[in-house]
Amino acid sequence: MAELLVGLDWMLVAFVLIGAVPLLVANYQFTLVAFHFRRLHYKECEPYFPRTAILVPAWNEDLVIGASIDRLMMLEYPCDSLRIFVVDDASTDSTPQVVQAKAAEYPGNVFHLRRDKGGEGKAATLNHGLGIILADDWMQAVLIMDADVIYVADSLRHMTRHLADPRVGSVTGYIKEGSQPGNYMTRFIGYEYITAQAAGRRCQDVLGVIACLAGGAQLHSRENLIAVGGRIDTTTLAEDTVTTFRTQRAGRIVIFEPHAVVWAEEPGGIVALWKQRLRWARGNVQVTKMFRDVWFRPQPGSRLGSPTFGIIWFSLLLLPVFMVAASGSLIALYFLNFKLAFAAFRLLWVTNVVTYTFITALALFIDPDVGRRTWRQAVMFPGIINMLIFTTAVLPRQLSWMGHKILGAAGIELTSGWIRGIVLFTYIWLMGCMGVSYLAKVLEPRRVGKVLCPILLYVGGYGPLLCAITTAAYVQEFRKADMKWDKTVKTGKVAAPV
Amino acid sequence: MTAQPDQKDQPDQPEDQPEDQPDQLEDLLLPEDLLLPDQPEDLLLPDQPEDQLDLPDQPVVSHRAAFPGAPPSAPSFEEEIDTATKYERSLVGKALLAIAVCVLMVAIRAFFSG
Numbered sequence: 001m002a003e004l005l006v007g008l009d010w011m012l013v014a015f016v017l018i019g020a021v022p023l024l025v026a027n028y029q030f031t032l033v034a035f036h037f038r039r040l041h042y043k044e045c046e047p048y049f050p051r052t053a054i055l056v057p058a059w060n061e062d063l064v065i066g067a068s069i070d071r072l073m074m075l076e077y078p079c080d081s082l083r084i085f086v087v088d089d090a091s092t093d094s095t096p097q098v099v100q101a102k103a104a105e106y107p108g109n110v111f112h113l114r115r116d117k118g119g120e121g122k123a124a125t126l127n128h129g130l131g132i133i134l135a136d137d138w139m140q141a142v143l144i145m146d147a148d149v150i151y152v153a154d155s156l157r158h159m160t161r162h163l164a165d166p167r168v169g170s171v172t173g174y175i176k177e178g179s180q181p182g183n184y185m186t187r188f189i190g191y192e193y194i195t196a197q198a199a200g201r202r203c204q205d206v207l208g209v210i211a212c213l214a215g216g217a218q219l220h221s222r223e224n225l226i227a228v229g230g231r232i233d234t235t236t237l238a239e240d241t242v243t244t245f246r247t248q249r250a251g252r253i254v255i256f257e258p259h260a261v262v263w264a265e266e267p268g269g270i271v272a273l274w275k276q277r278l279r280w281a282r283g284n285v286q287v288t289k290m291f292r293d294v295w296f297r298p299q300p301g302s303r304l305g306s307p308t309f310g311i312i313w314f315s316l317l318l319l320p321v322f323m324v325a326a327s328g329s330l331i332a333l334y335f336l337n338f339k340l341a342f343a344a345f346r347l348l349w350v351t352n353v354v355t356y357t358f359i360t361a362l363a364l365f366i367d368p369d370v371g372r373r374t375w376r377q378a379v380m381f382p383g384i385i386n387m388l389i390f391t392t393a394v395l396p397r398q399l400s401w402m403g404h405k406i407l408g409a410a411g412i413e414l415t416s417g418w419i420r421g422i423v424l425f426t427y428i429w430l431m432g433c434m435g436v437s438y439l440a441k442v443l444e445p446r447r448v449g450k451v452l453c454p455i456l457l458y459v460g461g462y463g464p465l466l467c468a469i470t471t472a473a474y475v476q477e478f479r480k481a482d483m484k485w486d487k488t489v490k491t492g493k494v495a496a497p498v
Numbered sequence: 499m500t501a502q503p504d505q506k507d508q509p510d511q512p513e514d515q516p517e518d519q520p521d522q523l524e525d526l527l528l529p530e531d532l533l534l535p536d537q538p539e540d541l542l543l544p545d546q547p548e549d550q551l552d553l554p555d556q557p558v559v560s561h562r563a564a565f566p567g568a569p570p571s572a573p574s575f576e577e578e579i580d581t582a583t584k585y586e587r588s589l590v591g592k593a594l595l596a597i598a599v600c601v602l603m604v605a606i607r608a609f610f611s612g
Contacts, residue, residue, distance in 0.1 A: 030593070030596075031593065033589055033593060034589050034590045034592075034593035034594075035590075036586050036589060037583065037586035037587045037589065037590070040582075040583060040586055042579045042582065042583060045579065046575075047562050047563065047564060047565065047575045049565070049566070076564070076565040076568070077565065078565075078566050078567075154564075154565075154578075157564070157565050158578075161575075202589075258586075259582045259585075353603070354600050354603075354604070357596075357599055357600045357603050358596050358597065358599075358600050361595070361596035361599040361600075362592060362593055362596035365592035365595060365596060366589065366592060394603060394606065394607045394611075395606070395607070395610055395611060396611055397610070397611050398610060398611070
């Protein structure tokens with residue numbers, strides 16, 4: 001019996017330490033960023049300006065579409081090599097009138113394509129446009145974007161220069177959050193995009209495999225588009241990822257061009273973010289199933305099956321599982337073997353602190369412009385409670401002394417019972433933080449939400465909120481819930497330097 | 499809006515286009531010796547004395563416009579690539595700086611808490 005318990009103890013320790021896997025993977029990814037210069041594609045680049053069709057899916061976008069077209073017409077790109085096709089997904093506002101006015105203002109450059117039946121999602125809207133564009137020989141490349149994004153003047157030509165290499169199938173740019181005025185949520189997203197795009201996609205570039213072309217900035221060569229079937233996948237909620245995977249399976253290269261900057265308006269509240277990210281997370285679960293024959297099966301001509309890419313993909317997809325496993329194991333160990341639990345917890349949190357410090361510092365260094373706006377959100381990304389736990393891990397004696405002082409001043413003696421209670425709370429918090437973030441989402445539409453939501457998000461953390469959304473995606477996919485296209489509402493508050 | 503491109507690289511024609519048609523047309527219009535490949539210099543400079551063409555080997559620094567109609571003050575294509583490459587190289591230093599921050603934190607931990 002004793003042997004069995006010892007075996008159980010060590011099994012639980014193993015589960016706790018498995019929680020460190022995503023952290024180690026994140027460290028590895030960020031370390032690879034430093035080697036990006038060794039895998040640059042610039043030697044194969046040329047000043048290259050293919051005839052480019054810009055495909056803009058639009059549903060009730062009258063607040064943003066006019067400005068977006070104007071900005072596209074200001075691109076540093078030959079006017080006669082640029083055509084903008086706005087696919088109006090049966091809009092009920094004045095989008096058709098705005099686009100038609102722009103078509104009259106820019107004859108031969110702007111085209112209004114109308115769908116009579118809308119609401120079938122972005123992929124179906126894009127396919128309507130692709131069918132028309134591909135039927136004509138004019139197009140040599142197609143840029144798929146969102147109606148609200150703003151392309152910096154040099155961004156498109158920075159992307160097309162890679163297509164001078166015929167091995168390249170697709171190119172994506174660096175999407176930055178550009179809401180003006182921003183709020184706490186847009187700044188969290190702004191920082192998140194440094195980690196996920198400026199850093200994450202550079203890492204993937206080094207590995208030779210890109211997980212996803214940004215939906216608002218994906219450039220395809222005509223040949224590539226035809227090779228992947230000439231259509232965008234409509235069976236999943238992650239059509240961009242499916243296109244990215246198919247491109248690479250067809251043996252073509254996908255490039256991340258970090259110097260092609262595109263500004264986008266992102267959700268300004270938790271509910272809107274939840275809708276958007278639930279779609280993405282559920283889409284990723286669907287892609288994982290759809291490409292089940294790819295994972296950990298290296299194949300010539302594509303790095304999708306490389307073990308490294310598989311580990312990176314699954315460490316993100318299964319992050320909530322890792323968190324719950326680590327937290328649950330720590331709680332069980334707390335009752336079985338308190339000392340062993342604390343030792344495992346310390347090891348996990350030391351890894352956590354080092355990872356957090358490395359990633360936060362490097363992310364802020366990578367994009368100092370965005371970093372200056374978002375450093376508070378960068379610091380608070382894991383949440384205030386987790387920050388306290390980090391600080392305790394770094395300065396345990398000082399925090400313990402402070403705790404005694406503060407509680408002593410309040411007339412409370414910090415007994416061993418209190419300490420054990422705090423320790424148990426920290427073990428539970430590892431997964432409990434997701435619950436607090438979920439609570440923030442539930443409360444947002446209510447009257448108290450305006451005040452409480454930001455507080456709860458700062459307490460629970462933005463990272464745990466993303467984990468909570470991924471968990472919700474598992475549940476929805478397991479229940480085979482309807483696939484709804486919840487469009488993120490855009491108000492035209494994105495601003496970018498001209 | 500910018501000017502006409504210099505059409506440096508036109509991509510391949512679509513595969514379904516019949517390949518023999520342009521050749522047949524050229525056979526009709528051009529004398530046979532003009533169809534010989536890889537002799538553009540001869541065609542462009544037919545009367546140039548050979549010794550004048552014998553230039554010493556030196557690196558050719560080309561500075562192509564980054565985009566058609568770019569103002570003269572704008573960085574060239576090569577300069578843009580150079581700037582981007584330098585930025586990517588600077589990430590090594592930034593990563594080392596981030597590691598230094600981690601080391602500093604571990605040092606603080608060791609100094610204050612043993």
